[in-house]
Each structure stands twice: as structure tokens, then as C-alpha cells.
Amino acid sequence: xxxxxxxxxxxxxxxxxxxxxxxxxxxxxxxxxxxxxxxxxxxxxxxxxxxxxxxxxxxxxxxxxxxxxxxxxxxxxxxxxxxxxxxxxxxxxxxxxxxxxxxxxxxxxxxxxxxxxxxxxxxxxxxxxxxxxxxxxxxxxxxxxxxxxxxxxxxxxxxxxxxxxxxxxxxxxxxxxxxxxxxxxxxx
Amino acid sequence: xxxxxxxxxxxxxxxxxxxxxxxxxxxxxxxxxxxxxxxxxxxxxxxxxxxxxxxxxxxxxxxxxxxxxxxxxxxxxxxxxxxxxxxxxxxxxxxxxxxxxxxxxxxxxxxxxxxxxxxxxxxxxxxxxxxxxxxxxxxxxxxxxxxxxxxxxxxxxxxxxxxxxxxxxxxxxxxxxxxxxxxxxxxxxxxxxxxxxxxxxxxxxxxxxxxxxxxxxxxxxxxxxxxxxxxxxxxxxxxxxxxxxxxxxxxxxxxxxxxxxxxxxxxxxxxxxxxxxxxxxxxxxxxxxxxxxxxxxxxxxxxxxxxxxxxxxxxxxxxxxxxxxxxxxxxxxxxxxxxxxxxxxxxxxxxxxxxxxxxxxxxxxxxxxxxxxxxxxxxxxxxxxxxxxxxxxxxxxxxxxxxxxxxxxxxxxxxxxxxxxxxxxxxxxxxxxxxxxxxxxxxxxxxxxxxxxxxxxxxxxxxxxxxxxxxxxxxxxxxxxxxxxxxxxxxxxxxxxxxxxxxxxxxxxxxxxxxxxxxxxxxxxxxxxxxxxxxxxxxxxxxxxxxxxxxxxxxxxxxxxxxxxxxxxxxxxxxxxxxxxxxxxxxxxxxxxxxxxxxxxxxxxxxxxxxxxxxxxxxxxxxxxxxxxxxxxxxxxxxxxxxxxxxxxxxxxxxxxxxxxxxxxxxxxxxxxxxxxxxxxxxxxxxxxxxxxxxxxxxxxxxxxxxxxxxxxxxxxxxxxxxxxxxxxxxxxxxxxxxxxxxxxxxxxxxxxxxxxxxxxxxxxxxxxxxxxxxxxxxxxxxxxxxxxxxxxxxxxxxxxxxxxxx
Numbered sequence: 001x002x003x004x005x006x007x008x009x010x011x012x013x014x015x016x017x018x019x020x021x022x023x024x025x026x027x028x029x030x031x032x033x034x035x036x037x038x039x040x041x042x043x044x045x046x047x048x049x050x051x052x053x054x055x056x057x058x059x060x061x062x063x064x065x066x067x068x069x070x071x072x073x074x075x076x077x078x079x080x081x082x083x084x085x086x087x088x089x090x091x092x093x094x095x096x097x098x099x100x101x102x103x104x105x106x107x108x109x110x111x112x113x114x115x116x117x118x119x120x121x122x123x124x125x126x127x128x129x130x131x132x133x134x135x136x137x138x139x140x141x142x143x144x145x146x147x148x149x150x151x152x153x154x155x156x157x158x159x160x161x162x163x164x165x166x167x168x169x170x171x172x173x174x175x176x177x178x179x180x181x182x183x184x185x186x187x188x
Numbered sequence: 189x190x191x192x193x194x195x196x197x198x199x200x201x202x203x204x205x206x207x208x209x210x211x212x213x214x215x216x217x218x219x220x221x222x223x224x225x226x227x228x229x230x231x232x233x234x235x236x237x238x239x240x241x242x243x244x245x246x247x248x249x250x251x252x253x254x255x256x257x258x259x260x261x262x263x264x265x266x267x268x269x270x271x272x273x274x275x276x277x278x279x280x281x282x283x284x285x286x287x288x289x290x291x292x293x294x295x296x297x298x299x300x301x302x303x304x305x306x307x308x309x310x311x312x313x314x315x316x317x318x319x320x321x322x323x324x325x326x327x328x329x330x331x332x333x334x335x336x337x338x339x340x341x342x343x344x345x346x347x348x349x350x351x352x353x354x355x356x357x358x359x360x361x362x363x364x365x366x367x368x369x370x371x372x373x374x375x376x377x378x379x380x381x382x383x384x385x386x387x388x389x390x391x392x393x394x395x396x397x398x399x400x401x402x403x404x405x406x407x408x409x410x411x412x413x414x415x416x417x418x419x420x421x422x423x424x425x426x427x428x429x430x431x432x433x434x435x436x437x438x439x440x441x442x443x444x445x446x447x448x449x450x451x452x453x454x455x456x457x458x459x460x461x462x463x464x465x466x467x468x469x470x471x472x473x474x475x476x477x478x479x480x481x482x483x484x485x486x487x488x489x490x491x492x493x494x495x496x497x498x499x500x501x502x503x504x505x506x507x508x509x510x511x512x513x514x515x516x517x518x519x520x521x522x523x524x525x526x527x528x529x530x531x532x533x534x535x536x537x538x539x540x541x542x543x544x545x546x547x548x549x550x551x552x553x554x555x556x557x558x559x560x561x562x563x564x565x566x567x568x569x570x571x572x573x574x575x576x577x578x579x580x581x582x583x584x585x586x587x588x589x590x591x592x593x594x595x596x597x598x599x600x601x602x603x604x605x606x607x608x609x610x611x612x613x614x615x616x617x618x619x620x621x622x623x624x625x626x627x628x629x630x631x632x633x634x635x636x637x638x639x640x641x642x643x644x645x646x647x648x649x650x651x652x653x654x655x656x657x658x659x660x661x662x663x664x665x666x667x668x669x670x671x672x673x674x675x676x677x678x679x680x681x682x683x684x685x686x687x688x689x690x691x692x693x694x695x696x697x698x699x700x701x702x703x704x705x706x707x708x709x710x711x712x713x714x715x716x717x718x719x720x721x722x723x724x725x726x727x728x729x730x731x732x733x734x735x736x737x738x739x740x741x742x743x744x745x746x747x748x749x750x751x752x753x754x755x756x757x758x759x760x761x762x763x764x765x766x767x768x769x770x771x772x773x774x775x776x777x778x779x780x781x782x783x784x785x786x787x788x789x790x791x792x793x794x795x796x797x798x799x800x801x802x803x804x805x806x807x808x809x810x811x812x813x814x815x816x817x818x819x820x821x822x823x824x825x826x827x828x829x830x831x832x833x834x835x836x837x838x839x840x841x842x843x844x845x846x847x848x849x850x851x852x853x854x855x856x857x858x859x860x861x862x863x864x865x866x867x868x869x870x871x872x873x874x875x876x877x878x879x880x881x882x883x884x885x886x887x888x889x890x891x892x893x894x895x896x897x898x899x900x901x902x903x904x905x906x907x908x909x910x911x912x913x914x915x916x917x918x919x920x921x922x923x924x925x926x927x928x929x930x931x932x933x934x935x936x937x938x939x940x941x942x943x944x945x946x947x948x949x950x951x952x953x954x955x956x957x958x959x960x961x962x963x964x965x966x967x968x969x970x971x972x973x974x975x976x977x978x979x980x981x982x983x984x985x986x987x988x989x990x991x992x993x994x995x
């Protein structure tokens with residue numbers, strides 16, 4: 001192959017299979033494309049935002065196998081066979097996620113542009129919280145979890161409050177479920 | 189008499205009227221706890237910002253930018269780029285040879301540089317191509333021959349150099365604007381003063397840092413209508429300038445502002461990309477999108493002007509201000525932007541909350557070969573407010589007075605006039621001082637804190653829009669159209685720009701109470717020049733007061749019609765009809781009621797389609813000074829703010845930690861308290877960031893942040909030290925202090941239900957409160973911002989060796 005043919009072969013779109021918000025997707029994308037580009041420009045999932053395209057702002061945060069990642073710094077080829085979650089998959093059956101409700105009620109989203117990324121970082125944290133033995137609402141921990149997501153509108157106060165409220169709901173639900181499973185002799 | 193429908197099940201079913209038998213709820217929507225009415229759309233990823241819009245056959249535009257801070261363009265060859273596959277059009281300055289600028293009197297920019305570039309990043313050419321990658325590759329094949337000129341990075345040098353002129357046709361060298369105004373005999377007052385505090389202050393530059401980069405799409409439809417979608421906060425000014433630059437009648441242009449991902453003043457004038465996508469759409473017949481990179485956002489800038497200030501303030505022995513004399517040099521960067529206004533604001537917005545018996549300011553804005561400065565949240569008055577408030581703190585120390593008490597003594601009062609002739613209506617400034625004093629435990633704690641800890645106070649004021657528009661007009665500044673829907677819904681068409689500050693929620697809240705509906709029943713359609721009446725935009729904190737008043741005018745007219753029709757049904761006076769929370773009811777007997785939807789249907793069947801318009805014109809009589817410039821900065825109503833900051837200074841490292849900031853803000857009446865708190869917290873945080881961390885700094889020479897080595901020699905000035913969100917240090921959730929927002933309500937007769945601004949005022953005094961707290965903590969003054977550790981350490985060393993020698 002000539003150098004030009006090599007280049008063009010290297011840029012040829014490759015087929016990617018992965019789980020996106022719980023559904024299997026197949027999409028062809030050039031191997032140098034980022035996950036952010038594939039989500040926004042191939043799959044039209046524009047809920048995930050681009051703020052800087054160099055991993056500084058966190059607006060493009062999505063979950064990859066549950067962990068928050070910067071989709072602008074993740075090559076799409078890396079998600080082959082894995083599970084990706086975006087803000088569009090956060091609510092269930094048309095109902096907003098507790099985080100989305102808390103953000104709306106408490107004014108934690110002003111312009112809303114950093115919010116999808118913020119929500120995905122927070123959602124990963126809440127899921128982690130639900131697996132702990134003695135979960136507790138800790139605003140210091142919440143601030144640390146959101147440390148990679150820049151917000152320019154709020155000063156973070158209401159964001160931390162909203163995540164704390166949603167965390168409280170998760171903890172209550174987890175404890176309730178645990179009590180019920182005890183009462184029922186181990187039934188989930 | 190109109191027949192009610194509620195007792196007729198068939199009619200009710202036909203209209204699908206919901207009947208809720210719970211008692212009438214008279215709690216006002218105004219003042220209740222609620223978030224943004226449109227929040228969930230954005231929170232679920234459904235809402236479409238400009239870059240989320242995709243049109244069929246859309247092309248992508250990239251802009252070639254100058255690598256030189258100052259150079260003459262000798263020749264541009266675009267042929268190689270034009271011949272590339274996938275390139276549809278290339279334009280240069282010659283394609284758009286019309287000057288523009290947001291202020292009609294100082295238009296000095298071209299969409300693409302015509303003959304000269306004036307900063308690193310000035311736009312030179314633009315490409316429309318099948319993809320961003322192709323467009324970027326095409327930029328690399330545009331050949332520009334420059335004659336590099338000496339670049340001016342320092343404003344003092346720009347003043348002194350007569351041989352280098354950034355704008356050749358400018359009348360006064362590199363001076364962009366000069367304003368001197370004097371009220372009273374300043375020199376005599378200073379001569380008689382018991383105490384004169386004199387100081388030099390440096391306010392560094394900062395930038396907006398909205399997370400959404402600028403983005404615009406242009407499209408010409410089959411009828412020749414040009415539509416531009418843009419992440420702008422001033423769609424009306426964009427509409428005007430597009431018409432001028434493209435030589436199009438305004439009726440052939442439609443500007444739509446989608447939800448905007450933050451602006452803070454950084455999107456408050458037209459930018460190169462909007463003209464480029466419009467022109468390229470005209471040329472190619474296809475939609476064209478341009479999205480700035482983050483570096484381009486830093487270059488587009490229009491951020492806070494660096495100010496070099498010298499202030500003299502005279503006091504009597506009791507701490508009363510006798511005179512203020514301020515001299516400021518504003519570093520404007522390459523173009524005018526709002527600079528004329530900035531220069532006036534640097535003095536004109538200082539006349540309250542304190543009485544100045546004599547006041548003089550002398551402000552000069554100069555051009556330099558750097559990204560252009562403009563309006564950032566708290567436009568023009570954040571910098572001098574820093575100087576004033578530190579001066580007051582120094583006076584309190586010199587006179588042995590409590591700095592809060594000194595501020596109280598100088599309060600200008602309510603329903604009064606500033607020395608510059610601005611009418612101040614309501615003012616809750618004293619309550620703001622009381623609130624932060626109480627909440628921070630000032631009296632109990634100040635002076636008793638551990639070593640290295642300190643408390644500082646500062647106060648401020650801001651405008652709720654300006655009485656005079658930036659172009660002369662007798663037309664209203666804001667307007668709404670409202671329709672009542674037979675489904676029980678209310679549609680508001682409003683020109684205001686929702687940029688996250690909650691302007692849609694403001695009109696929804698006001699209208700909901702007037703018309704007796706819930707916030708969920710409000711549908712606000714905003715900022716589409718084909719659908720909504722003109723509003724001048726989201727700047728100078730004008731939205732709540734102006735669109736709010738326009739909204740009240742329209743809703744009150746509609747509510748009166750509703751009441752009349754319902755009153756005829758019940759055979760009672762119209763004044764006995766109440767409208768609240770989806771019910772029309774008799775005020776004298778709330779057991780008589782009907783669903784609001786039914787009231788809408790009855791009224792529509794009697795009067796026809798229910799709609800009303802409302803508009804707002806600013807007051808012009810006895811509200812401003814009667815001299816040249818006396819109208820600039822005069823507002824229908826002023827907000828007031830006080831901050832107390834608590835800091836901890838590490839004397840070993842010079843590091844300053846802000847532990848907590850209490851901010852009390854008088855917003856007249858909080859229509860949406862949650863949103864007002866959000867504005868107070870966001871402003872306070874942004875101020876704290878400017879005090880300690882952020883600096884939009886231009887290097888005299890060096891490397892670009894992308895690592896690309898540049899030649900040395902003339903023209904290397906004008907490079908940004910920080911053109912990424914990593915290098916430009918915006919606080920993360922780990923860096924912010926605890927923020928306590930305290931709402932003070934002092935309703936103003938000119939505000940809608942008394943409301944005033946909340947979006948910009950609460951930034952100002954955050955900065956001097958921190959500076960004053962640092963002094964309280966360790967006894968040193970850092971009068972040049974940002975308050976960086978090395979400055980603290982140097983000042984501590986100077987303090988330790990009073991001879992002034994620093995080892």
C-alpha cells in the first residue's frame with residue numbers, strides 16, 4: 001500500500017458495537033473519532049456537551065461500564081463491547097431521575113450546559129453510595145466527586161445541595177429495601 | 189349574563205375541563221420556591237443549544253486567525269483552499285467590507301480583517317466545507333502575506349507611542365475614549381479633609397468562561413429569508429448588525445437564540461462567526477455552522493478590562509466622605525466593543541450607595557494589540573468598586589472606626605439623587621449591612637479570630653437596566669405578547685434572552701399570579717425575531733425590570749377582561765373576582781369558583797381570541813444628570829449589596845483560603861427566591877475567583893499554549909498565557925468557599941411588583957470584601973489583583989522589615 005492508501009485505510013470507518021443506555025447499538029465511525037463525536041454527530045445524542053474538547057471542563061462526562069469518563073478524551077474504538085450511559089438514559093420510563101428532579105427544584109441548573117456531565121458524575125456516585133454498608137450524605141465527598149466538572153453559573157452551592165438531596169433519597173430507599181429483605185427472610 | 193359550564197357536565201367534558209375541588213389556594217406564585225420553568229428540558233438532554241442543532245446538508249465553517257498581534261495584510265491567496273475537495277466557499281475581509289460594532293458611535297471592527305490585524309486571533313478568512321476537518325485543512329492552505337508592525341501590549345506604552353497607531357483613522361492616537369467629569373469642588377474638599385487616603389490599584393483582566401463556546405448557524409430559505417441561530421445574549425443587536433453588514437433589509441433576517449450555555453457578558457455583541465455563517469450560507473445556498481474552539485472563546489474575550497487606578501478619598505474625623513477623586517487607565521484591547529460605556533461606567537456607577545459631596549473621575553481607555561475587552565458581569569464598575577471599598581477600609585483603620593459603621597454613616601439614603609444626578613429610589617443597603625453583620629457574627633468574632641484569620645466587609649450597587657438604549661430610540665425597550673389558550677394554558681412570547689439567569693421564569697412567575705394559573709401552565713417562547721417582539725437583550729441586568737413590567741402590562745389587561753366576563757356570570761362586581769392557582773373565585777366568598785380553564789373558555793366565547801401586548805419604556809424625566817454623559821448609567825432602579833468574607837491566610841506559603849462569604853442583596857422583591865439565591869451565589873463565586881485565581885493574561889512574548897514554538901521578534905506580543913480551561917484557573921467545587929445568600933427585599937415602585945436586578949450586583953463587593961479580610965487576617969494590603977501567594981509573601985516581608993527592604 002502507498003502511504004496515502006495507508007492513511008485512508010487508517011481513517012476508514014470501523015463498526016462499533018456497544019450498549020448505549022441499555023440498548024445495543026452498531027455504528028460506523030473513523031477510528032480517530034472520540035466517543036463524544038460519535039455520540040453527538042453519529043448518534044444525534046446531543047445531551048452530552050462539548051465545552052472544551054480537551055478534558056478540562058467535564059461537560060462531556062458520560063459513564064463507561066458505570067464509571068464516569070470524559071467522552072472527549074475517550075476514543076470511540078475503546079467502547080467496543082462495553083456499556084455507555086448518557087444523560088438521555090438517566091431517567092426511567094419518562095420519569096426524571098431523582099438527581100434531575102432535585103436539580104430542577106433546587107435551581108442547581110442555571111444555564112444547564114455543564115449539567116449533563118455533572119449529572120453523570122453524580123449518578124455514578126449515587127450508585128456507589130447505594131452499595132455501601134453504612135451510606136451517609138457527605139457534602140465534602142460530593143464536592144470532591146464533582147471536582148472534575150466545571151460550572152460557571154452556580155458557585156456549586158445548589159449543585160452540591162441537589163446531589164445531597166438525591167443522595168438522601170437513595171440512602172433512604174436502600175435502607176428501606178434492606179429492612180424489607182430482612183423482614184421477608186431474605187427476599188429481595 | 190354568561191352561562192357557567194361547570195354545572196353542565198356535557199359542556200365540561202366536551203372542553204375536557206379538569207375540576208379540582210380542593211379549596212382555593214391564594215398563596216402567590218411570586219416569592220414561592222421553584223426552579224427554572226424550563227429546567228427539565230435541559231436536565232434531560234432534550235433542550236437544543238446552538239451546537240446541538242443539525243440541518244440537512246449543513247456545512248461547517250472554520251475561521252483563519254492572525255498569528256500576529258499587529259500586522260498589515262499585504263495579500264491573501266485563497267486559491268489553494270478553494271480548489272480542495274469538500275470546500276464550498278472561502279471568504280475574506282473583502283467579502284464583508286462593512287464596519288460594525290455594538291455601539292453605533294464606535295464601530296471599528298470588520299467581520300474579517302480588511303487591511304490590518306490588531307491582535308493574535310483577529311479573524312482573517314473563513315471557509316465553509318463539508319466537515320470541520322476539511323475546513324481546518326483548508327485554513328492551512330490559505331496564504332496570507334503580512335507586514336508585521338510593532339505591537340503594543342502595555343496601555344501606558346500605547347498612550348506614549350505616537351509612531352504606532354492601532355486604528356489609523358482614530359482622532360486621538362491610541363485613545364479609544366476619554367471621559368472627565370467633575371461634580372463639586374474636589375480639590376477644596378480634599379484640602380480641607382482631616383484624612384486623605386490615597387492609593388494605586390490594579391485590577392487585572394478576567395474573562396467570562398461560559399462553558400458553552402460561541403456557536404452560530406446561518407441558513408437562507410427558498411424565499412430568501414436568512415435565519416441565524418446563535419448562542420448570543422443580544423439577538424436584537426445581532427439582527428441589526430447582520431442587516432447592516434450584509435446589506436439586507438431587516439425583514440429578510442430572522443435571528444433565533446436557542447438556550448444559551450452561559451454568557452456573563454461574553455456573548456453580548458455580534459462576533460465574526462455570525463457574519464461568516466450568514467455570508468457563507470448566502471454564497472453556498474446551504475446551512476453553515478461555526479463552533480468556536482475553547483481557544484477561540486478566550487481570543488474573542490470581551491472580558492473585564494484591566495484597570496490601573498489612582499484614588500484619593502477625603503474624610504472628616506467621623507469618617508464621612510468629603511470627596512472622591514479617581515483616575516483610571518483602561519486597557520481596552522484591539523477594538524471598542526462597549527468601551528465607550530465602560531469608560532463612563534467606571535465613574536458614573538459609583539455615585540451610590542455612599543454620599544459623595546464632591547466627585548471627579550478621569551478615565552481613559554486605550555487600544556492595545558490584545559483580545560478586545562468589553563462587558564463582563566458588573567460591567568465597568570467592578571474595578572473601581574474594588575478601589576473605593578478598599579479605600580473605605582483603609583479610612584476605617586486610620587480613624588479607628590468599625591468599617592461597617594463607617595459605611596452606614598455614608599449611606600446616601602432612599603428617594604434621593606447621586607451627585608451625578610441619578611435618581612435612586614428604593615435602597616435596602618442598610619439592611620444588607622445589617623444582614624451580613626448578623627449572619628457572619630461580625631460583632632462577636634471580628635478581632636477575636638485566631639492568627640491568620642480575618643473578616644472583611646464591602647458594599648456596592650448596580651443598575652436594573654439603563655434608561656437609555658445604546659442607540660437613540662423612542663421605541664420600547666421590552667415587549668411581550670400573551671395569549672390565553674382554551675386548554676387553560678398561557679403562552680408568552682417575549683424577546684428576552686434566557687441565558688441561565690431565569691428570564692423565562694421571571695415572566696412566567698409574574699404572569700401566573702396575574703392570570704391565576706400554575707407555573708406549569710405557562711409556555712414561554714423567547715428570543716425569535718419572527719415570533720417574539722423586540723427586547724434589547726440580556727445585559728445590564730435589565731430583564732426582570734423591563735420584561736417584567738411589559739409582562740405585567742399585558743397580563744393585567746387580560747386579567748381585567750377575564751374578571752369582567754366572570755363577574756357577569758356571577759352577577760358580581762369585577763373587583764370581587766380573584767384569579768389564583770387554576771381557579772377563578774369570588775374574593776368575598778371563595779366557595780363560589782370555577783376552573784380557570786373554564787374562565788378562559790367563557791371569555792373567549794364572549795370576546796374572541798384572548799391576547800394582549802405589553803411594552804415597557806424607561807422613565808426619562810428627572811432620573812439622570814443634565815450634562816454630556818449624564819444619562820449613561822442612569823437606571824430605573826438600583827440594587828444594593830453587602831458582602832462579608834472570612835479568610836485564612838497561610839503566612840508560610842502566602843496562600844489565601846476563603847472560608848465563607850455572606851452576601852446580602854437587595855433585589856427589591858424576590859420573584860423566584862431560589863433563582864435569586866442562585867444569582868447571588870454565582871456572582872459571589874465569580875467575584876471570589878477574580879480576587880484570587882483568574883487572570884486573562886497576555887504574554888509579552890513566549891509560547892502558545894498549544895506548545896507551538898513561535899518566532900521571536902516583533903509581533904510575538906499578544907499571546908495568551910492561558911487559553912484553556914486548565915490554564916485559566918476557574919474554581920472547581922473543591923475551591924469554592926461556603927456561600928451564604930441573604931435576600932433583602934426593598935421593593936421599588938419602578939420594578940414589576942417591586943423587583944430589581946439580582947444578576948450582576950452581587951459580584952462587585954465580593955472582591956474588596958476578600959481583600960479587606962486579608963488585611964484583617966495578616967495586616968497587609970494587596971491592592972493589585974489577583975491576590976496571589978507571592979504578593980502576600982512579599983507584603984509580609986515588607987511589613988516585617990519596615991525599612992522597606994525586601995530580601
